[in-house]
Amino acid sequence: MASKYIALPKGVSETVFDTAISRFREILGDTAVLTNAEQLAPYIKTMMPVPDADHAPSAALLATTVEQIQKIVAICNQYKVPIWTISTGKNFGYGSAAPVERGQVVLDLKRMNRILEVDKDLAYALVEPGVTYQQLYDYIDEHQLGLWLSVPAPSAIAGPVGNTLDRGVGYTPYGEHFLFACGMEVVLANGEVLRTGMGSMPNSNTWQVFKWGYGPYLDGIFTQSNYGIVTKFGFWLMPAPPAYKPFVIQYEHEEDIVEIVETIRPLRISGVIPNAIVIAHALYEAPVKARRSDYVSGPGAIPDEAVRKISKDHKLGIWNVYAALYGTQEQIDVNWQIVTQAFKQSGKAKILTEQEMGDDPAFNYRAKLMRGDMTLTEFSLYNWRGGGGSMWFAPVSQARGSETLKQMALTKQILAKYGLDYSGEFIVGMRDMHHIVDVLYDKTDPAQTQAAYQCFDELLTVFSAQGYGTYRVNTAFMDKVAETYGPVQRKIHKTLKDALDPNGILAPGKSGIR
Amino acid sequence: MDKTRRNLIKGMLTGGTLLALGVPGMAPAIIVNPVASGSVHPSRLLLGNTPISEVFIKGANAAWAAHTHSQQGLLPIAKLEDILFDNPAGTADLLRQPRPLRWIAITDEAHAAILTELIRNIDGRLLALGFHIYSANDALIPLRHRWTTASPAYSVGEKLATMLIQNQPQFSIVENFLEKPVVRNEDEALPIAGFSAYRSTEQDVRDLHCAGLPPSEANVLIGEKTAHSWQPRFSGTSSGGPDVPKLENWVEMTSFALVTTALGINSHQTSCTSRAFVCRSNQRNLHTEVFAGTHFVSFIFDV
Numbered sequence: 001m002a003s004k005y006i007a008l009p010k011g012v013s014e015t016v017f018d019t020a021i022s023r024f025r026e027i028l029g030d031t032a033v034l035t036n037a038e039q040l041a042p043y044i045k046t047m048m049p050v051p052d053a054d055h056a057p058s059a060a061l062l063a064t065t066v067e068q069i070q071k072i073v074a075i076c077n078q079y080k081v082p083i084w085t086i087s088t089g090k091n092f093g094y095g096s097a098a099p100v101e102r103g104q105v106v107l108d109l110k111r112m113n114r115i116l117e118v119d120k121d122l123a124y125a126l127v128e129p130g131v132t133y134q135q136l137y138d139y140i141d142e143h144q145l146g147l148w149l150s151v152p153a154p155s156a157i158a159g160p161v162g163n164t165l166d167r168g169v170g171y172t173p174y175g176e177h178f179l180f181a182c183g184m185e186v187v188l189a190n191g192e193v194l195r196t197g198m199g200s201m202p203n204s205n206t207w208q209v210f211k212w213g214y215g216p217y218l219d220g221i222f223t224q225s226n227y228g229i230v231t232k233f234g235f236w237l238m239p240a241p242p243a244y245k246p247f248v249i250q251y252e253h254e255e256d257i258v259e260i261v262e263t264i265r266p267l268r269i270s271g272v273i274p275n276a277i278v279i280a281h282a283l284y285e286a287p288v289k290a291r292r293s294d295y296v297s298g299p300g301a302i303p304d305e306a307v308r309k310i311s312k313d314h315k316l317g318i319w320n321v322y323a324a325l326y327g328t329q330e331q332i333d334v335n336w337q338i339v340t341q342a343f344k345q346s347g348k349a350k351i352l353t354e355q356e357m358g359d360d361p362a363f364n365y366r367a368k369l370m371r372g373d374m375t376l377t378e379f380s381l382y383n384w385r386g387g388g389g390s391m392w393f394a395p396v397s398q399a400r401g402s403e404t405l406k407q408m409a410l411t412k413q414i415l416a417k418y419g420l421d422y423s424g425e426f427i428v429g430m431r432d433m434h435h436i437v438d439v440l441y442d443k444t445d446p447a448q449t450q451a452a453y454q455c456f457d458e459l460l461t462v463f464s465a466q467g468y469g470t471y472r473v474n475t476a477f478m479d480k481v482a483e484t485y486g487p488v489q490r491k492i493h494k495t496l497k498d499a500l501d502p503n504g505i506l507a508p509g510k511s512g513i514r
Numbered sequence: 515m516d517k518t519r520r521n522l523i524k525g526m527l528t529g530g531t532l533l534a535l536g537v538p539g540m541a542p543a544i545i546v547n548p549v550a551s552g553s554v555h556p557s558r559l560l561l562g563n564t565p566i567s568e569v570f571i572k573g574a575n576a577a578w579a580a581h582t583h584s585q586q587g588l589l590p591i592a593k594l595e596d597i598l599f600d601n602p603a604g605t606a607d608l609l610r611q612p613r614p615l616r617w618i619a620i621t622d623e624a625h626a627a628i629l630t631e632l633i634r635n636i637d638g639r640l641l642a643l644g645f646h647i648y649s650a651n652d653a654l655i656p657l658r659h660r661w662t663t664a665s666p667a668y669s670v671g672e673k674l675a676t677m678l679i680q681n682q683p684q685f686s687i688v689e690n691f692l693e694k695p696v697v698r699n700e701d702e703a704l705p706i707a708g709f710s711a712y713r714s715t716e717q718d719v720r721d722l723h724c725a726g727l728p729p730s731e732a733n734v735l736i737g738e739k740t741a742h743s744w745q746p747r748f749s750g751t752s753s754g755g756p757d758v759p760k761l762e763n764w765v766e767m768t769s770f771a772l773v774t775t776a777l778g779i780n781s782h783q784t785s786c787t788s789r790a791f792v793c794r795s796n797q798r799n800l801h802t803e804v805f806a807g808t809h810f811v812s813f814i815f816d817v
Contacts, residue, residue, distance in 0.1 A: 042634035386809030446737020
């Protein structure tokens with residue numbers, strides 16, 4: 001007999017699930033409890049090299065209030081139904097909106113989308129999980145608050161809560177997003193509501209201005225985790241600078257990454273270049289202007305010769321360093337002199353500003369991202385090869401030239417073994433580099449899909465063996481990455497999980513924690 | 515709604531950025547009378563940023579004409595171009611405007627990733643999502659279609675397979691159905707012209723239709739990791755090919771099949787959780803090479 005659900009939670013019978021669904025409907029109403037295949041289909045599509053059916057939810061719940069969420073977790077505890085919480089669900093290349101395990105119920109908080117407060121003077125915001133960057137951008141613009149956002153590449157359609165909780169990054173001086181988080185409200189698995197930091201104190205007005213509160217700092221345990229459901233989130237915004245100067249510095253050889261990083265590091269640590277600089281490989285930028293099939297056909301990774309031709313044809317460097325200066329014009333003038341002096345020393349760098357780049361589409365979207373504007377142009381990556389397959393490989397590197405070259409070469413070598421291209425960039429942190437590689441493959445091609453899976457697995461294995469940790473990963477490989485951080489950390493994660501969520505109802509499997 | 519978005523929609527509805535090709539224009543929803551072969555849904559074509567839009571329109575219009583007896587003019591069309599990159603919220607507002615409406619959309623992969631999210635954001639119902647590629651890298655099966663559909667009711671594969679087999683030497687179509695099927699009387703099912711049919715019932719019910727190769731090889735070509743025990747089905751006469759107008763290439767055929775399904779024209783349904791059609795013959799058809807390297811994504815969704 002056919003089931004009325006497209007999937008069931010692990011270990012939950014259809015009869016028990018029927019009861020749980022009825023209870024959810026009592027709380028949320030019929031239209032906010034989705035069980036039809038066509039309603040759930042938009043939650044299922046992933047870009048990972050595994051069957052989408054492995055990540056099909058059994059239902060989706062559209063909650064709008066904290067009280068509803070408290071009641072939902074009570075039902076989940078009663079019937080042992082696991083839920084997978086999403087805010088806007090735009091975790092592209094990391095699993096999108098689909099749950100980590102088949103049958104989990106998606107708790108979709110897109111309708112909890114109130115901007116609760118934006119303080120112009122203290123430059124902070126307090127928002128609900130469904131608020132998108134576009135919504136906040138429009139609000140700031142409409143109220144002329146003179147504040148800038150820091151956004152990840154899916155900007156407009158993503159939101160600050162989900163991105164920060166998954167420890168995503170942006171490209172402004174506030175690009176390390178969790179560094180600028182300040183205060184959360186969290187519904188715990190037992191239904192209690194915790195406000196972190198100063199928020200725990202009744203009548204406090206410092207929740208969004210002082211991060212630490214008193215005692216152990218708790219906010220971190222609610223990021224990349226499954227210990228609670230964040231329902232309010234505070235973070236700091238950047239005052240709009242009086243002047244802004246984006247620029248790109250192009251280099252012609254892959255080995256130049258050593259010089260680039262050695263030049264940037266002191267400028268970044270000292271704050272001369274304040275933003276999260278991007279060092280993008282030509283193949284990361286090329287999809288904005290070309291398609292792979294314009295240059296190569298047949299199996300195998302794209303040859304270096306073709307990459308050089310693409311660079312030449314489309315006025316790209318093999319490496320493209322996107323950075324910006326912010327402040328008064330006087331500050332920018334002084335810092336520009338320091339920057340150009342540093343980069344000109346070897347004679348290899350080609351320094352270009354808005355004046356020279358004109359309406360170049362690659363430069364323009366980078367310039368937008370570095371001032372927190374909305375653009376989805378980076379999605380062009382998905383057109384490079386076609387077929388809808390994408391996984392972000394995201395190891396962390398020291399901000400040291402020799403290390404970045406080693407990581408790049410190793411990644412490229414492993415990708416080539418499986419016939420895949422190196423589409424990578426380094427996002428410069430304070431002392432680290434987020435090495436971000438889009439493993440693009442054709443998901444309609446079974447052989448390439450299998451190759452992509454094996455390739456990603458090997459990347460994780462080889463990198464962890466060399467001491468390179470991955471900071472974020474898609475839902476198909478969470479257990480594997482958790483394993484690379486060793487048994488003691490896993491045990492602590494498990495201990496916390498057992499204490500805070502003894503029935504394991506909150507996203508079991510997230511970050512390998514059950 | 516902010517000013518930019520309001521202006522965008524105004525522009526779209528008055529024939530600005532988003533073009534309304536055909537009659538009777540964008541603003542009014544198209545209400546189509548039921549036709550002999552079943553009721554057709556009020557529908558609209560949404561064209562994203564792909565180089566095959568004009569070819570796709572041909573196939574879509576052929577289907578529209580065939581199933582509405584040309585009484586309704588042409589299928590209304592909206593063109594998005596690059597708007598999704600710069601104004602996704604405006605696009606979402608546009609999709610919400612006329613309800614209820616069935617959208618048939620094609621985009622490139624980049625815009626498809628965004629459109630899928632917009633459909634979820636506006637509480638849309640995604641009936642079928644297909645990836646279509648003619649890969650110059652694959653000599654065995656260069657033309658591949660992969661669909662995830664809510665249920666077999668929105669299956670496009672059979673219609674497309676019966677057309678492709680008449681002029682396309684190598685192709686594969688894989689369909690995954692989210693909804694568990696109601697097992698129905700096998701006598702209702704008919705063989706499909708040119709294909710040998712097989713079924714596996716080891717875990718879920720899976721159907722495989724092969725032309726020019728045995729099921730064990732087809733199984734590998736569609737990426738099945740399990741070596742299923744495929745049991746032959748049907749020994750009777752085939753149902754014959756579909757009665758369709760002359761279509762020139764696989765893009766037009768895909769479009770025709772997609773629009774036919776979207777219009778709700780009845781087709782043979784199946785009672786499996788996944789179904790594949792694999793054809794590998796030695797024939798050569800020059801038409802296929804016109805669209806070598808082409809890839810796009812299709813949607814059928816309701817708002």
